[in-house]
Amino acid sequence: MDISALQSHVKASAVPFDQLAGNPNISEKDKVKEACRQFEAILLRQILSESRKTVIKSSGQGDSNEKDIYNDMVDNQMADSISHSGSFGLAKSLENQLVRQVLPKTGDQPQPGSAATPAVNPIKH
Secondary structure (H helix, E strand, O other), X not given: OOOHHXXXXXXXXXXXXXXXXXXXXXXXXXXXXXXXXXXXXXXXXXXXXXXXXXXXXXXXXXXOHHHHHHHHHHHHHHHHHHHHHOOOOHHHHHHHHHHHHHHHHHOOOOOOOOOOOOOOOOOOO
């Protein structure tokens, strides 16, 4: 009886970040991709949070804890949405660079023509 066929593919985004590296059901490429996406989301949260500080506040707006919590929640959701959409592009760029370093060590073979495949220029003597 082959029980391994019953196991479904686990999405890297569904696994908590601290358990991502040790999960044997997720390929190394998916682990790198999710780590890059989460890094991008953290960076976007910082950018959104800092950009909010440059907005001039009107005299009617007080500094309240509720407003700060709400703004933090909005920043988190926006950062996650942007990183999941892939429109920012930092995660994909990081992934392309890291896959070149990680895949040869793990034994996973990059697909021909992919960004992880190094260009080979034969030298003729």
